[in-house]
Each structure stands twice: as structure tokens, then as C-alpha cells.
Amino acid sequence: MFKPDLYSKINNEARRDTRDFIEEYSNEIGQMSGRCLDIGSGPCDVVTDFLLPKLNPKSTVVCSDISKPMLDYAKEKYGANDRLSFLQLDIESPTLAEDLVEQFDHVTSFYCLHWCEDMRQAFENIFELLRPGGSGFLTFVSDFPCMDAYKVLAAMPRYQRYMTDADRFIPVFQHAEHPRENLKKLLREVGFEISHCSRREISNIYDTPNDFGRVMAAVNPFIHRMPAQLQREYEVDLGIEATKNGIFFNKDNNGGYNILCRHHMFVVYLKKPSIN
Numbered sequence: 001m002f003k004p005d006l007y008s009k010i011n012n013e014a015r016r017d018t019r020d021f022i023e024e025y026s027n028e029i030g031q032m033s034g035r036c037l038d039i040g041s042g043p044c045d046v047v048t049d050f051l052l053p054k055l056n057p058k059s060t061v062v063c064s065d066i067s068k069p070m071l072d073y074a075k076e077k078y079g080a081n082d083r084l085s086f087l088q089l090d091i092e093s094p095t096l097a098e099d100l101v102e103q104f105d106h107v108t109s110f111y112c113l114h115w116c117e118d119m120r121q122a123f124e125n126i127f128e129l130l131r132p133g134g135s136g137f138l139t140f141v142s143d144f145p146c147m148d149a150y151k152v153l154a155a156m157p158r159y160q161r162y163m164t165d166a167d168r169f170i171p172v173f174q175h176a177e178h179p180r181e182n183l184k185k186l187l188r189e190v191g192f193e194i195s196h197c198s199r200r201e202i203s204n205i206y207d208t209p210n211d212f213g214r215v216m217a218a219v220n221p222f223i224h225r226m227p228a229q230l231q232r233e234y235e236v237d238l239g240i241e242a243t244k245n246g247i248f249f250n251k252d253n254n255g256g257y258n259i260l261c262r263h264h265m266f267v268v269y270l271k272k273p274s275i276n
């Protein structure tokens with residue numbers, strides 16, 4: 001789904017957001033010690049650059065991802081760090097390995113959980129993975145209006161056959177009337193104590209639809225299914241359709257413009273109750 005090299009070249013904005021969230025929660029993260037699990041670590045630069053320095057220095061992190069290419073890339077780049085180890089894990093799996101149950105003191109995840117279609121399963125797994133009394137710091141997309149472009153492109157005859165499952169990749173809370181309330185209800189039903197759950201607006205500015213298309217194509221589940229000659233065309237169309245959900249504004253008096261694209265992120269800090 002993701003190409004590690006390509007993703008590492010376009011993840012500046014996501015890195016900025018995660019760095020800010022980690023900074024904001026540095027007190028809570030500083031108290032995380034023992035064995036931590038990061039879910040959907042991707043290339044692992046975020047764990048290494050931002051998370052690890054804020055955790056208790058005695059802590060270790062198991063970096064996990066559904067994607068073997070991501071894990072191979074991360075191992076190659078950061079495998080020498082003895083505070084890190086690596087695990088292939090689908091957080092949405094209905095069959096969580098027995099030997100992972102209650103093996104983690106803390107769980108973190110950045111820009112990953114919105115890829116899950118079955119959020120309840122993902123949170124039930126996180127609950128199972130945590131030891132009683134363990135905590136989790138999770139940030140993920142609540143809604144990203146530009147992703148509605150998937151529906152438009154999926155209806156175009158030339159892309160249709162590659163995008164039959166387009167709905168599955170639109171975040172679960174994309175059109176929810178009360179996304180934060182819905183998420184809190186789900187977390188409570190799974191058994192978590194919620195210390196914090198907010199929904200934050202994030203804005204990014206792009207020069208052209210093509211620039212945004214390039215970023216969206218790098219985190220796109222469909223493009224790799226297409227023949228090479230169609231991929232470039234798709235990237236351009238994706239940029240055009242996605243920026244229709246953005247705001248075009250003048251950048252100078254010469255007719256130049258920029259495009260503001262907004263999305264919302266959930267920021268969640270939760271606990272698995274201790275056994276009394």
C-alpha cells in the first residue's frame with residue numbers, strides 16, 4: 001500500500017503534526033516506561049526522532065506495521081538501535097496472537113488507525129495487548145474531506161476496476177455527525193478509561209492541485225494496482241478532485257493562488273483499568 005521511500009519523502013506535514021502532539025503530551029509520554037508498542041510505525045522515523053527521546057529512557061519500543069516492506073525498511077535504517085524491535089502486526093486482525101496478549105505497558109500510534117475499517121476490532125486488540133493499568137496515546141484522522149475524491153474517481157470508467165473497494169478506505173468517522181462522541185462511546189464500550197479525547201483541525205497549504213495529488217498518491221491504496229501509464233494520469237486527477245474540497249485563495253496580486261486543505265485529527269490518551 002505504502003512505498004517506504006516515497007512515503008518518507010512526502011511525510012513532512014504528518015511529521016510536523018505528530019511532533020507537535022508528542023510535544024504537547026510530553027509529560028504523559030515521559031511517564032511511559034517498560035515495553036511499548038507503536039502501531040503502524042511505517043518507516044519508523046517518527047518513533048526514532050520524536051517518540052523515543054520523550055519516553056522514559058529505560059523504555060523499549062516494539063515498532064509494528066501490517067506492511068513487510070515498511071518493516072524491512074525500518075529494520076535496515078534503525079535496526080541497530082537496541083531500544084527498538086520490530087513486529088509484523090495487523091491491528092485489525094480478528095485473530096490476535098495469544099503470545100501478544102497483555103505484553104505491553106503502553107501503546108502509541110500516529111496517523112495509522114484511520115486505515116482500519118473495523119475500528120471496534122482494532123480497539124479491542126489494543127485493549128488486549130495492554131497490561132491492566134497500561135496507557136495509550138493515539139492520534140489518527142477523524143475526517144479528511146479531500147478523501148471524498150475517492151468516490152468520484154471510483155465512478156470514472158478508467159479507474160473503476162482498481163477502486164471497487166474505495167469506500168473501505170474513507171475514514172470511518174468521515175461523515176459522522178458527532179465523531180468525537182461516537183469515538184468516545186466506542187472506547188468506553190471496549191473498556192477503556194478516557195483521559196483525553198479531542199478532535200483537532202489541521203490545515204496544509206499546497207501550491208497546485210498537482211502538488212497535493214503527489215502527496216495523496218503516496219498514501220493511496222489504489223494507484224499501485226494500476227498500469228504504470230495510468231498511474232501518472234490518476235495522480236493528476238486525484239489532485240484535481242481532492243482540491244475541489246479545498247479552499248483556493250490569492251497568494252499575490254499576479255493571479256497566483258494557493259490551496260488550503262483541511263482535515264481533523266483525533267488525539268486520544270486512554271488507560272486500560274487496573275485489576276483491583
Ligand SMILES: C[S@@+](CC[C@H](N)C(=O)[O-])C[C@H]1O[C@@H](n2cnc3c(N)ncnc32)[C@H](O)[C@@H]1O
Binds near residue numbers: 089091116
Ligand atoms: C501514514 S503511515 C504512518 C506511519 C508512521 N506512524 C508515521 O507517523 O510516520 C500509516 C502506516 O500504518 C500502516 N497500517 C495501515 N493499516 C494497518 C493495520 N491494519 N495494522 C497495522 N498497521 C497498519 C501502514 O502500512 C503505514 O505504514
